[in-house]
Amino acid sequence: MKRILAGLAVTTAVLAYAGLAQAAGELNIYNWGNYTSPDMIKKFEDTYKVKVTITDYDSNDTALAKVRQGGSGFDMVVPSQNYIPIWISEGLLLESDPGKMENFKNVAKEWADPEFDKGRKYTVPWAMGTVGTVVNSDVYKGDINTWAIVFDTPAELKGKVNVVPEMNDVIDAAVLYNGGTKCTGDLTILKKVRDTLVKAKPNWVAMEYGTIEKMLSGDFAASSDWNGSALRQRLKNPAIHYGYPKEGFVFWSDNLAVLKDAKNVENAKLFQNFMMDPENAGMNSGFHRYANGIAGSDKFMPADMKGAPEIDVPAQFASVGVPSMTCPPQVQELYTKIWTELQK
Amino acid sequence: MTQPGTIEAERSRDIRKRWLLSLPALLIVLLAATGPLLIVLLYSFLTPGPYGDVLWKPSPDGWIGVFLERDIFTETLSLADAHVSIFVRSVLLSLATTLVTLLFGFPTAYFIATRPERTRELWLLLITIPFWTNLLIRTFAVLQIIRNEGLINTLLMKFGLIERPIQMLFTDGAILTGMVYVYLPLMVLPVYANLEKLDFRLVEAAYDLYATPFRVLTKIIIPLAKPGLIAGSILVFIPALGAYVTPSILGGGKNLMLGNLIELQFGQGRNWPLGSALSITLMLIVTVALLVYVRNVGSQEKRHG
Structure with a gap:
C-alpha cells in the first residue's frame, strides 16, 4: 500500500511539473459541450505552442452566471447572439476588435456587421443554425415543414414526439404558430399560446435534450430540434428529415469572444483570428455540423455537408426566418409563468 | 492545603482556555454551515435582476411568488x-x-x-x-x-x-x-x-x-x-x-x-x-x-x- 502511495505521489509531482513546464502558453475556452473540433484545437496548439483547455457549459444562463461572479479563469466564451448585448452591457467582454484582424476579410458579408455586435468589435462567428422539427419519415409521411408536428401532432406521431425544453425556443415556436411575433407581450396571443401548449402536451412523450441518440434508437419519432443535430441524425438514418416550419422559425448564431478578465489575451486574440481562417472554420464545422459564417470554408467541410438541406436554408423558407434576440424582462416573466404552468 | 478559591479560578481558566482553543473550529463550522444559507435567505428578499442575478433592492415578491401568483390573463391574485x-x-x-x-x-x-x-x-x-x-x-x-x-x-x-x-x-x-x-x-x-x-x-x-x-x-x-x-x-x-x-x-x-x-x-x-x-x-x-x-x-x- 505504501509503495502504491509513493508511486502516486511521484506521478502527481511529475504531472504537476509537466503542467508548469507548459504554462508558458495557455488558453482556457469556456464553450458549449460537444461543440469544438479536437483536430482543429490540436492544429492551433501545434501552430502556436499553446495548451488549450476547454470547459463545457450547457446554457447561456449558466455561462453568464459563472463568468459574472468573476475569477472564472476562462479567457474566451461562446455566447449566443441574443445574449451578446447582455455580455457587452455588463462589461464582461474585451474589445478585442476582430473587425481589424488579418483574417476578418474571410467573414461572410451577411455576418460581417451584425446587429448584436456592430462592426464586429467583440466577437467572431463560431456557428449558426435554425430551430425546426425533425421527423422520422418511416413513421410519418405527411408535411414536416410545420410546427403542427409538435402542436397539433398527427395521429401517427402521437405519444412519440419530444420537445427540447429550451423555454424560449418552445414558446417562441408556439407564438409564431399562433401568428404572433417573437418576444411578444400581447396577452391575447400569449393566451392562445398557453392553450396551444397545454392542449399539445399530452401527445408528447418527453421534454428533453437527448434527441440525437433517442431519435436513432426509436424512442422518439419526431422532435423539435436544431439543424446540426438533425444532420447528424440523417447521416446515421436516412429516414430522418429536418423541417423548416412555414409559420416561422428562429435562426441563431454563437460567437467567440474574449473575456475582459482573460489572463491570456494575446493567445485569445490569436485564436479569434485563427477561427476566421476558412480551413479552420471548415474543420470545426465538420465536427459540430453547423454552418460557420466564414466564406470559402465549405471547401474544407466533409463532402456530406455540401448542399445539405439542414445547412443551406431552402429558398422558399428563407423569408420566414426570424433572428434570435433576447426578450425584455417583463416578457421573460410571462414566458416563465406559461412554462411553469405547462409543466406543473 | 488547597484553597477553594484557587480551584474555582483554575477551573474557570480551564474552561476559558478550552473555548478559546475550539473557537477557530467553531467559527469555521458556523460560517461554513450558515454563511451560504444566509446568502440564500438574503437573496430571497431582493429584486430579480433583468438578466439573472439580483438587484440590491428589498422586495417581498420572491416569497409571495412561492404561494401566490397573479394570473397573467385575468390579473387576479390566487394560490400558486x-x-x-x-x-x-x-x-x-x-x-x-x-x-x-x-x-x-x-x-x-x-x-x-x-x-x-x-x-x-x-x-x-x-x-x-x-x-x-x-x-x-x-x-x-x-x-x-x-x-x-x-x-x-x-x-x-x-x-x-x-x-x-x-x-x-x-x-x-x-x-x-x-x-x-x-x-x-x-x-x-x-x-x-x-x-x-x-x-x-x-x-x-x-x-x-x-x-x-x-x-x-x-x-x-x-x-x-x-x-x-x-x-x-x-x-x-x-x-x-x-x-x-x-x-x-x-x-x-x-x-x-x-x-x-x-x-x-x-x-x-x-x-x-x-x-x-x-x-x-x-x-x-x-x-x-x-x-x-x-x-x-x-x-x-x-x-x-
Whole structure:
C-alpha cells in the first residue's frame, strides 16, 4: 500500500511539473459541450505552442452566471447572439476588435456587421443554425415543414414526439404558430399560446435534450430540434428529415469572444483570428455540423455537408426566418409563468 | 492545603482556555454551515435582476411568488396552483419511494442480519456496490434496461410475448423504479444496523409461547426495529424530495419536480429571489420531516430506557 502511495505521489509531482513546464502558453475556452473540433484545437496548439483547455457549459444562463461572479479563469466564451448585448452591457467582454484582424476579410458579408455586435468589435462567428422539427419519415409521411408536428401532432406521431425544453425556443415556436411575433407581450396571443401548449402536451412523450441518440434508437419519432443535430441524425438514418416550419422559425448564431478578465489575451486574440481562417472554420464545422459564417470554408467541410438541406436554408423558407434576440424582462416573466404552468 | 478559591479560578481558566482553543473550529463550522444559507435567505428578499442575478433592492415578491401568483390573463391574485401541484407531486413521489424501499429494504436487511456473521459482510458489500458508481450512470443504466429497444423489450419480443415494445420509459412507473433502485441502499443499511443488534432470543421466546410468525413480526421484530425503520425512511425521504436527475432522465422531464422548478428560476426563468425562496421552503419541509423523526425516536428511547 505504501509503495502504491509513493508511486502516486511521484506521478502527481511529475504531472504537476509537466503542467508548469507548459504554462508558458495557455488558453482556457469556456464553450458549449460537444461543440469544438479536437483536430482543429490540436492544429492551433501545434501552430502556436499553446495548451488549450476547454470547459463545457450547457446554457447561456449558466455561462453568464459563472463568468459574472468573476475569477472564472476562462479567457474566451461562446455566447449566443441574443445574449451578446447582455455580455457587452455588463462589461464582461474585451474589445478585442476582430473587425481589424488579418483574417476578418474571410467573414461572410451577411455576418460581417451584425446587429448584436456592430462592426464586429467583440466577437467572431463560431456557428449558426435554425430551430425546426425533425421527423422520422418511416413513421410519418405527411408535411414536416410545420410546427403542427409538435402542436397539433398527427395521429401517427402521437405519444412519440419530444420537445427540447429550451423555454424560449418552445414558446417562441408556439407564438409564431399562433401568428404572433417573437418576444411578444400581447396577452391575447400569449393566451392562445398557453392553450396551444397545454392542449399539445399530452401527445408528447418527453421534454428533453437527448434527441440525437433517442431519435436513432426509436424512442422518439419526431422532435423539435436544431439543424446540426438533425444532420447528424440523417447521416446515421436516412429516414430522418429536418423541417423548416412555414409559420416561422428562429435562426441563431454563437460567437467567440474574449473575456475582459482573460489572463491570456494575446493567445485569445490569436485564436479569434485563427477561427476566421476558412480551413479552420471548415474543420470545426465538420465536427459540430453547423454552418460557420466564414466564406470559402465549405471547401474544407466533409463532402456530406455540401448542399445539405439542414445547412443551406431552402429558398422558399428563407423569408420566414426570424433572428434570435433576447426578450425584455417583463416578457421573460410571462414566458416563465406559461412554462411553469405547462409543466406543473 | 488547597484553597477553594484557587480551584474555582483554575477551573474557570480551564474552561476559558478550552473555548478559546475550539473557537477557530467553531467559527469555521458556523460560517461554513450558515454563511451560504444566509446568502440564500438574503437573496430571497431582493429584486430579480433583468438578466439573472439580483438587484440590491428589498422586495417581498420572491416569497409571495412561492404561494401566490397573479394570473397573467385575468390579473387576479390566487394560490400558486402550479407551484402547489409541483410541491405535492414531489412529496407524493418521495412518500411512494420511501414506502417501496421500506417494503423491499426491510426483508433484505432482515435476511442479511440473520446470516452467519462471516457471510454478512459479503452481503453488505453487495448492497454498497451501487454506491461505487455515479448516480447519473446508474440512472442511465436503468434507462438502457427499460427503453423501447432496451433489454426487457428486446427479450420479450424475441420470445414472441409482445408484438411491439411496451412504453416503459418516460412513465411515472419508470421514475419510481429508478428512485427505488437509487435509494434502496439508504434504507437497507440503517435497518440492518438496527436488526443486527436485535436480541433474537426474544424471537425464540415468542415462538416458545406459541406466537404465530405474523405476531412475532408485528409484536417483536418491527417494534424493536422501529428506530432503524424511521432512520431509513428519513434518509430516503429527504434526498428523494429534492431528486432531480432521476425524474428528468426516466420521466422525460414533462413534469417538473421541486428541484427542476428551483433550477428553472436560476436558469431560464431568471428569477433568483423566487428560486431562493423555493429552496428555503424545501428546507423547511425537510426540517419538519426531521422534527417528526427526532420526536418519534426520542419517545421511543424513553420508553425502552
